[in-house]
Amino acid sequence: MIRFQVNGKEKTFDGDPDMPLLWYLRDVAQLTGTKFGCGMALCGACTVHQNGAAIRSCSTAMKEISGAEITTIEGIAPMHPVQEAWIEIRVPQCGYCQTGQIMQAIALLQENKNPSDQEIDTAMAGNLCRCGTYQRIRAAIHQAAKHQAARHEDRKETA
């Protein structure tokens, strides 16, 4: 029996311990916001957070998440500044890869409040977008960084 948390809820799993987290999320937990793209950690469509860090759920076995806190796109609530920026910049085309992109971007901004173009490129290079929305993704991450900084300032003022 593997115990872990998904989006703040306690979960247990007693199936095949080699099952990738991706398929647990999608087929067992019915959390379909996390996408399947390659199965080899090459495209990033399946990106979720394990204890706050971005991981590829297609290549993370259930046995590796024992005791972990998993966050999926469904667990990002209320709307995150990254998601707001995605809407403002109108990033998506087909949208399929975007939840993975957003989860990666949120993890990036947690570590680096104001990433440069170069740092964004490096952090996001594992997330493929076949529609080619990279220019907007980069712009949206900068925008989200600004929003976050502004909110931080607001909070300081109210405090």
Added chain:
Amino acid sequence: MKLIENVSRHVSRRGFLQGALASGVFVLSARLVPDPLWAAEGEASAPPFEPSLWMSIASDGTVTIVAHRSEMGCGSRTALPLVVTDELDADWSRVKIEQAIGDPRYGEQDTDGSHSVRSGFDLMRQVGATGRVMLISAAAAQWGVSAKECTTEPHFVVHRSSGRKLGYGEVAAAAAKLPVPKKEDVPLKTRVEWRYIGKESNSLFDLPEIVTGKAIFGMDATMPGMVYASVEHPPVLGQKIKSYDDTAALKVTGVQETLTIAAFKPPHMFQPLGGVAVIADNTYAAFAGRKNLKIEWDSSSHSVYNSTSFRKTLEDTSRQPCRVVRNVGDVDAAFVRSAKSGGKIIEAEYYAPHLAHASMEPPVAVAEYRDGKVLAWAPTQNPQAVQETIAGVLGVKKEDVTCHVTLLGGGFGRKSKPDQVAEAAVLSKQLGKPVKVVWSREDDIHFDYFHSVAAMYMKAAVGTDGKPTAWLQRTVYPPIGSTFDTAAKYADDEMGLGWNNLPFDIANQRAENGPADYHVRIGWLRSVANIYHAFAISSFADELAKAANKDSAQYLLDLVGPPRIVNLDLKGDEAEDAKNYPLETARLRRVVEIAVERSGWGKEAMGLGKGRGMGIAAHRSFLTYVATVVEVEIDSKGQVHIPNVWTAVDAGTIVSPDNVRNQFEGAAVFGTSLALFGEITATNGAIDQSNFHNYQITRMNRAPRHVDVHIVKSEAPPAGVGEPGVPPFAPALYNAVFAATGKRVRELPLSKTKLV
């Protein structure tokens, strides 16, 4: 899950409308109209105009508009309902979109060829405007005034002199009882009255659901009680199962059983490839079970297919006279004259390999067969093809196949072919329960309908002024027609994709097409044959410019020549297109001039050299004029970086400008993928690539750093936007590489050539 909860298997499109009527919803033309009201002009086969198919208004004012085209990222699902909303004079925030099932009453539904807005614009305007007239009539009757005294503001009918207002929802029920007015009694808005068409504020309808992970793609569709299936296909096209052993597969936790799917009967069309399916409790178990299958396949005539030797065959063919598809003047005589008068003959050969679509969402579908009927949910570009294919494969009536369309996680032409949906239906019939078929990335790449490999031969006679007096172009590739006819060796529709419509002002020109055999499934990929045709034509144009020691952009403008309408001598659909969309060189010149201006092209471009350079290409496809300038930097390791791309676009009337910019930004990235990395090869009939490590697509760190898209303001009829950005990209990039390095590379992708 959401889909299933919302729409049960018994709720057909008709059922939706009946339900809507019962709940007091205004449905346009709810009464049966026995004869076509107005068939679309010039199209005898077009379905009758039935506004009720397209929209309804509830008493609370909610407007529901049907999107009959699929959404794969190009924005059709938003753009067409926006047009209805505008002419209805409704408030977009009170509009809901319902995705159409496959149904011939919507006309052609194949979301391909960059023509959703082009083909649907006028009809959607009529639908909206008709609703507006009926709502005005109903309100006028209620007030006892003439309809002429009334107008609308978003979601309200207004009586001008008294200022009285009635909401659309308040008059919907009364409007529904009125006769549908004739087309000539339905005024359309003037352009200045448009509130949505052409406005910067438009954004994708599904945007909020996409960023929160709530949007439902094909991969996310489920049916109660469904099982999961993964199919091991024959590695070589046409192979059948000789024998197989599933002992080990059945031992995998979660695997239920294995089933076989019969191989297709040639031509393969959209039929399943055949193979062994592993049925399981979840996707992972189905995938894992497959790895433990032992299958022996019989032989196939296609196992002779080797990309290296096939290239030679194509090139040999391209060096011989082929079938003439367009002829102007006398090319052969001009070549002879040129030789006598001291002109130069320039020849070049270009090569482009197979490409795979590699949509981020691999092929997937869920289907249920029950009592001779099939219900399917699929990310398909073509739901009517789903109906036809399943009807053919299972021997059921087309009308008994209901195909619901989810969002598509990319399509690029792959999802016009519903072979995976047919697999799900075939398996469901065998199992007696709903089946979800999930293709792995490896399946997607191995078993694509590939963009064709192609060889092009080009020859020009150039006078002492550097201008060509004769231009010969020959193209050879296995045609898409081979998917529908095993004997097809020559291209058909591909000729209109940048080959029989050269816009250059050259007195003697001839376009030819040579024969080729197919050994894999060939299909459409974003901009299709335009990719290799534009690559050859725009590269060759640059070669001639450089040979003449002229500025490439000015030389290109000289080739295009003075403003005129090019006589293309077309037939069939292309001739029909040419009536409303003549090939106007003034528009092509304009986009070239804009790209030149915005990029700062000029002395800097010519003098960049030393690892930096700019290149230009222009190409009209899907009736849209595009010019692209690409700037490259080549580092000491020979790696290509793309700091800037400038694209100028004239696509006629635009519905959503920001989305159009997004399409062309994306086209530059798609173009980067095929120009730098894209190559699918075969060895003994089997595809060599399998996933994103050996079939690379552009990552953020290799993508163009900045793409500038300029949209030409135009009142011409709307043209394509999904595809036309792709064709000029690769030649512009290659021309930039030449400017930067002096190396003329004539084959795609660039990764095969060492630049340093």
